[in-house]
Amino acid sequence: MPDPIILASGRKFWKRWYFWATHSRLEPIRKAAETVRRHIDNILTYYQHPVTNAMSERLNSQTQKITSMACGFRNIEHFKTATYFHCGGLDLYPC
Numbered sequence: 001m002p003d004p005i006i007l008a009s010g011r012k013f014w015k016r017w018y019f020w021a022t023h024s025r026l027e028p029i030r031k032a033a034e035t036v037r038r039h040i041d042n043i044l045t046y047y048q049h050p051v052t053n054a055m056s057e058r059l060n061s062q063t064q065k066i067t068s069m070a071c072g073f074r075n076i077e078h079f080k081t082a083t084y085f086h087c088g089g090l091d092l093y094p095c
Contacts, residue, residue: 007044014040062087 014036021033036043046052066082073079 007047010044010047011040059087 018033018037021029024030024033063083066086067073067079070079070082073082
């Protein structure tokens, strides 16, 4: 678990940046600042628990690609076999 001092300094830095950004004359900067403000608690939570859903998104992308390459499957067992084959990380080359 990260040091609470680091999280506090991160929030302090964000507050200074947010003040600067909301007083900017550039509308995209102000819009980005509001987006960050709405999500700042979740952004800082990542530093306490650095977990993302990247692996599940990767697996989902691979299974969608397999399905589209096959133009669908008639049988769920064929789909499972293709998924295991492509996503299983097997070394199929002879030694």
